[in-house]
Every structure is written in structure tokens, then in C-alpha cells.
Amino acid sequence: MRARKPALLLAEGTHGVNLLILLLRRSRGTVALAVCFGLLTGAASAGLIARINAVLSSGGTLVDRATVLGFAALGALMLGSRIGAQLLLTRLQTSTTFALRDQLSQRILATPLRQLEELGNHRLMATLIDDIQAVTQGLLCIPPLLIHSGIIVGCMTYLAVMSRMVFAALFIFATLGVASYLLPMRHIMGLLRHSRQTNDRFFRDLRSLTQGLKELKLHGGRRKAFLKQELFPTAEMLKQLQVRVSTLHTLTTSWSMSLFFFFIGLLLFVLPGVAPVSASTLVGYTLAVLYLQQPLEASMTLLPMLGAGTVALRHIDTLALDPAGTASEPLLSGAEEAPAPPSRIDLVGVTHAYRREGEDTPFTLGPIDLTLRPGELLFVVGGNGSGKTTLAKLITGLYAPESGEIRVDGRPVTEGDRERYRQLFATVFSDFHLFDSLLGLAVGEKTDKARAYLERLQLQRKVRIEENGKLSTTDLSAGQRKRLALLTAYLEDRPVYLFDEWAADQDPQFKEVFYRELLPDLKAAGKAVVIISHDSRYFDVADRLVRLESGAIVSEESAAGSQQLSPRVVPA
Template sequence: MNLLLLLLRGSRATVVLAVCFGLLTGLSSAGLIAHINTALAQGGTHVARETILGFAALGILMLGSRISSQLLIMRLHTDTTFVLREQLSRRILTTPLRRLEELGIPRLLATLVDDVQAVTQGLLCVPPLLINAGIVVGVMVYLAVMSPLVFAALVVFSLLGVASYLMPQRRIMGLLRQSRKTTDRFFGDLRSLTHGLKELKLNGGRRRAFLTEDLLPTANQLKAFQRRRSTLNILVTSWGMSLFFFFIGLLLFALPGIAPVSPSTLMAYTLAVLYLQQPLDSSMVILPMLSAGVVALKHIETLDLQGSDGEPVPPAAGAPLPAPSRIELVDVTHVYRREGEDTPFTLGPIGLTFRAGEISFVVGGNGSGKTTLAKLITGLYAPESGEIRVDGQVVTAAGQERYRELFSTVFADFHLFDRLMGLAEGAHAARARTYLRRLQLEHKVRIDEKGALSTTELSTGQRKRLALLAAYLEDRPVYLFDEWAADQDPLFKEIFYRELLPDLKAAGKTVVVISHDDRYFDVADRLVRLESGAILPEAAPRVVPA
């Protein structure tokens, strides 16, 4: 895909109409040059009435066609930019989580911020390029009609000039691609800077190492690429601008000695070439932005996100599945490569059954595969082998979305939205306030009639309670909590294990809890112990004295 195809995909008829207006702008401009040349040839006095009327008509035509072309393309540009952002966001939502994790948050952020902006700027370059092309074509047609001999010389000179301009563009495109790759690393460093502020402020050695070995070298490399690219652009653009005067010099001083050319033809060509300088200079200035847009668009395509550009919305879940009495993992395996390790880590084969009205604790050391198992259970990861069954029915790829709708979750790396989207409006408002009181947050947070939270600037434990509030309001048949109590104070940890989990069980919910709190293992109906990706023989819950 290129930028022009992206525009055509938005509205082919609009693009064609805009191009026609751009060509009309060029033809009317050529007509104005012809009328100016006629008026100058007549000495500026006693100009024919037809020439004056023609000049006025062509001026109005040029103005109208130029405005029409710009309005059409600018409208198409804004529509296409919106569609690009919309499609990119929706394709991210339809792409498997594992693929997004492989790409990494910095690369996705760089795409959503940097690439979309570059593509938008590139699209913004298309309107003036089309209009400038129309002007150049119109004037060149006029020059070809006026003097084929001089026009042939102009064509030869133009081809040499274009070749000298385009040759360095390959190097510039290479620098653009290198700069784009470096931008991914730079976004990663910025993410470390913003997320690791506390750690960096508390350790001067780490802070210096981060600045001198990570952030600043990457920023300096990015600066070097941008400086070299800008230098080449300046040299190439300046060379292109000087070509006009080189040609005028050849036209005035060399061509008359080679072939007979009338003074009126020389004057007309000089005037036309000077007139062409503005649209061509403008085109040379905006071509680098167009090139950056092309590179950014290719980078977006290399993300290999799922979904097609024609999908209006992410795949709908359809009618929700009925609350299951059991969910089975049958010989499920998942293989992935962990950071810093050369050999892949294999989880499984896992054989588990989770039943309604049952609390299951998943326990094990760090790196044993607990969170990966949670993502398999909830359908966020697809198993490499084995199958997941809901009341005996196999969950297929087509049914994955509906299966995920069974779960309300709070993961350890949860995200707290600033409003309870569709969960606290109308009849749900009273329930939301009830849960807010039960979670002891009624003095910290207020929920308005649209579900917006008055604040999310809370402690981690309180933010987790708000995430739990959203999970309660979803009221799904299966609840999964990943180290939810790790950030809670002792009092609320007791409430979570001794009151909230039993209440969910009494409501017939299937509850899965990842936990290290062995003091509360007696709450579980069953312990699932993981070690190096494998399930150890099931043991009865162990009661730890208070």
C-alpha cells in the first residue's frame, strides 16, 4: 500500500475529481502565462479586449479550480487520517495478545504516535503535489506548443535535473528507515524513564548508567540520523532550486548561438520557467515529508496485525455463552521465549477442570507459568496443542471471542480506566455505589451518572479495589484474580479471602485465584501447584495457623 492508494481507498471518485481540478488549475495557469506573454508582446498598451477578458476568465477559473481541488483533497485527507487511526486501533484489538506482546508496548506506541503522525503529514503533502503537477503539466503543454525546439532542450535539461535530484533520495530513504527503527528503541527508553522514575531517583549509579548507556546514546543516534537526513535534504533542495537559473542562463546565453530563437520566445520561456519555480520548489520541500509518510506506512504494515482494513468493528462476541458448570483444559500446552533465555519455555501439557461454585488457587514460584496459565484459561492465549472445553463443547477459534466473555479478571498488571464504561449507568448506579462502600472507597472516589470516576490517583491497593469493582459490575460467571491481594493492607486482605471470595462462591461463580498467601490456602477448594510449567500432584489445602 502507498499513500495514494490509501487516499484512493477512501474515495476514488473524490480523488479523481480533485486531480481533474488540479489539472484544470495547471491548464488555466498556462493560459494566464500565454495571455501575459501576449500583453507584453503588445507593449502593454492597446491590449485587445479579448485578451483582457480571457485573462480575467482564466484567473477566475484558476482560483476556483485550485480552491476546489484543495478542499476536496483536504476533506479526503482528514477522512483518511481518521480511518487510518480507527483501523489501526481496531486491528490492535483483534490481534492476538501474544503477537502484541512480541511487538512490545514501545513499538506499538511509536506506531500509534509517530507513524500515524508521519502518515498524516505525508497525506497532507498529496494535495499540493497534485496541484503543482497540474500547473507543471499545463505550462509544459503551452511551452511545447510555442516552440518544440526549445521545449526539447527543456525536457533534456529537466531529465538530467530530476536524475540528479532523485539519486540521493535512495540514501535519504535509507536514513529514514534507520531513524524509524531507532525511534522504537527511543520510545522504549522513554517508557523506562517514565515508569522507573522512583527507582532512578533512588539510585544515582543506576540513573547515570541509564542516561549515559541507554537514553542518551539512543537519542544521540536518532539525532545523527535526522541531521544527516536533513543535511542531504537541504543540499538536494538547494541544488534543485538552482537548476531553474542554470536553465535560464543556458536559454539566454547558449541556445541562441546553437539555434535561431526569437526574443519573444526567449522572454516567454524565461517567464514560464520563473513561474514554474514556485510549484517545483514547493514540491521539493514537501517530498521529504512524503517519503517519511511512505516509510511510516510500510512500518505499520510490517506489524502484521490481524483483521482487514474493511472490517467496520472488531469481531462481535455474539450472544454470551450460558454460565458453564465446568471448564476443562485438556492436555493444553503453550510455548514461548522468556526474556534473557535462549531456550523456549513450555507450559504443559495441562489438564485441569474448573467447576462452578468452586474456588481454585493456582500457586507456585516466580517463573513457574502461573500468569501464562491464567491467560490460557481466559482465552487470551491460544494453546499450541490440546483443547479447552466448556461443558464438554470444544472452544474453537471462531468461538474464542464468546469464550472470553465468560471472564471477569483483575491481572497483576491491570489497567484502570477512568470510567466504568457501560457498567454504572442507569439501574447499575445503585449497585456501583453499594460495591464502592463495601470496598471502603466511598470517601475516596465518586462515580457520576455516566460512570466516570472522580479520581484514579490512588494507592495500588485502592486502584485494585476499583478494578475489582468493575469486575463485580460485569457479573460474569468466571472470576480470575492474579495476585490481587498482594498490595492490600492486612485488614482488607482478610476481607478479600474470608468474605469476598466465599460470597462469589456462594453466588455460583467459578473462581480462580493466583496467590502466594499460604495463610489463606484453606479458603480454596483445591490447590493447583505449578513448577517449571508443569502441575504437581494435587494436594489438599493446608491450614496455616493465624
């Protein structure tokens, strides 16, 4: 069944997009209808105030059947339109939040791996957790804000009709109040942006805390330095920023709201001595201003949350993730089966440069000329930092070559078909991730095959595979987890297999099984197999052995003989 492509909520280049625009992109009609309901709520509220004012000014003599029915009708209209606006916008907000989360997940998957690695896991996790939460809370503010806006517009219209002179005075006070609120809000928005940047550092420190537990527990000095120099200062800065935002907003809101009481004092004690004002006008304005306090105060309380949501939305945009719309087809409805096995894959003059941590100059891999053939075991060896894993990511299409090209049966792999090219590979990288489920790989007849592989990998007493492909546990030793990852690779049944230091965590007995039994079996099945390894005692298994040094292939040995290559010289 074809998955429905979500509406593109964050288009490419939409810097400064705000939450209301996000809702409009989702459904303009729903927002327009909700605004109409909000205006109806405001009109009904103004009508109720007018009725109350009329009754109070008459001393209760206007209380007849028509007045009561009119009051009840206005009350029902206000209630119905308020509920209608709230329901419409709440449902739209909920669907927009989940669509945004889904689309963000797709955009992450569509973005080149190198770009994601440069952003860092801590920034991605902060976005997926905090930014989405802030956007959700910001979207939740929009329904009441629109309803409050309708009430404010309705009441202000009523007051303008009642007395233009008094309304002019109210308008001056309202303008002063809005200005005294918006000016500090600019500073608050700056603090929110600073807080969001600090939050990235806080997530980085939390990642160091969770991933460095063993090191921190074993060394009291490092633990103390980490807490005092890294985690606690960042947390303290985040706390101070949040306190400043809260304090500044409280002072600003309190001052702005106090202006309305100043206006009521001016209205009751000063204005009658300056110009003739009827008692009904005084009562009407007093009632309306007091009634307006609740929606105004609520709006001011919600605006910082709306601002935080806008900051989070802009932060998502600054990640420069690839638009989901350009890649949702292969992500959602790409072929589950691998393309036909190729007769050869060639890397021709392929290079890739990147900056390694702690180094000023970029590291360049290549130019690389290499061929993969079915039924062949290719070992890639070399020292740490020689570029083996980078080469593996180039071979598998996770990195795009900066120059040169990859060819499948002589046909160059373009950006448009790189996704399909990646389906040729089953891999177990050194930093692999083990899912809690086999994700559709153990369905029907494959379930029995999966259990057979489980037994061959000597995991049948540790792990069970349920009917839905869920694994009973992944809480295993490092070596056993790698065997479980190998099971997944087996079930994928791709034309090309790549193992990055797979045997590093295996005991001697299972290393022997891997090199002497499992790899030859894959070769006999016609698979092209690339093995990154330091296990020199098993190099005799290789059909070809490629040695890397400083990003260059310096030698290539095969069963038929060896070829010594001149090291590549990288221009300064």
C-alpha cells in the same frame, strides 16, 4: 445501533503500500476528481502565462476588452479549480487519517495478545504516536503535490507547443535536475528508514525513564549510566540522522533548482547565437520557467515528508497486526452480555511455549488438564516463573493453546468463537489497567449497585461515581486501585472470575475480608473463581488447590483429598 465498519485501508499483505494508494482505497472518485481539478489549474496557469506573454510581446497593444475578460476568466478558473482540488483532497486526507487511526486501534485489539507482548509496548506507542503523525503529515502533502503536478504539466505542455527545439533543451535540463534529485532521495529514504528504527529504541528508553523514575532517582550511578549509555546515545543518533536528512535534502534541492537559472542563462545568452529564436519565445520561456520554480521548489520540500509518511506506513505494515476487517464485527458489535454460564470448562492437554527474557530455550507450559466448575474456588499456587499467569491467560482465552483444546460443556473452543468464549470471564490481573470511567458498567440501575460495591470495598470516601459512570479519581494507592478494579469485575457479573495475586497489595485487614467474605460470596452466587495466590494462610478457603512447578501441575488437592501428580518432563 450498529457501528459502521470502516473501509479496509491496509489490506493483509500490502507490503510497500504508499500514501496515494491509501487515498485511492478510501475514495477513487474523489482522487480522480481532484486530479481533474489539478489539471484544470495547470491548464489555466498555462493560459495565463500565454496571455501575459502575448501582451508583453506586443508592447501592450493587445490590451483590449476581450483580452482582459479572457485573463479574468482564466484567473477565476485557476482559483476555483485550485480551491476545489485542495478542499476535496484535504477532506479525504482528514477522513483517511482518522479512519487509519481507528482501524489501527481495531487491528491491535484483533491481534493475539502474545504477538503484541512480543512487539512490546514501546513499538506500539511509537506506531500510534509517531507513525500516525508521520502518515498524517505525508497525506497533507498530497493535495499541494497534485495541484503542483497539474501546474507543471500544463506549463510544460504550453512550452512544448510554443517551441519544440527550446523544449528539447529544457527537457534535457529537467531530466538532469530530476535525476540529480532522485538519486540522493534514495539515500534519504534509507536514512528515514534507519531513523524510524532508531525511534523505536528511543521510545523504549523513554519508557524506561518514566517507569524507572524511583530507581533512577535513588541511585546516582545507575542514573548516570542510563543517561550516558542508553538515552543520550539514542537521542544523539536520532538527531544525527535527522540532520543528515535535512542537509542532504537542502543540498539536493538547491542544486536542482539552480539548474533552471542555468537554463535561463543558456536561453538568453547562448541559444539565440546558435539557432533563431523569436523574442516572444524567449519571453514566454523565461516567464514559464520562473513561474515553475515555485511549484517545483514546494514539491521538492514536500517529498521528504511524503517519504517519511510512506516509511511510517510500511512500518505499520511490518508489525503484521491482524486485519481489522476480519475482527471488526466482534470488536464493534459483539454481545455486551456474557454467554450463558457453563456447567464446566475443561482444559485438555493444553500447552503453550514462549521464550522468556534472558533464556536461550523456550519455556513450555503444559500439557495441562484442568476443570473449572461453578460454585468452586480454585487456587493456583507455585513459585515465581512457574507459569501461573500464563496459565491464567490460557484459561481466559487471551492466549491460544498450541496443542490440546479448551472445552465448554464438552464443546471445543475454536478460533472463530474465542472472542465469545472470553466474555465468560471477569478478571483482575496483576498488571491490570484502571480506566477513568466504568465504560457502560454503571448505567441505570447498575449505578446504585456500583455505589453499594464501592462502600463494601471501603472506597466511598476516596472515589465518587458520576451519573455517566466516570470515576472522580484513580489516583489511589496500589491496594485501593486493585479494589476499584475488583469493583469493575463485580459489575461485569461474568460466570467465571480470575484474580492474579489480587491480595498482594492489600493490608491484613482487607486480605481477611477478601478471602473470608468476598470469595465465599462469589462462590455462593454460583461463580467459578480462580485465585492465583501466595497467601498460604488462606489456602484452607480453596475447594481445590493446584500447584504448578516449571510449567507442570505437580499436585492437586481438594476438600475431599489430595492427588500427587508426576511432574511433566519436557523433551529437549
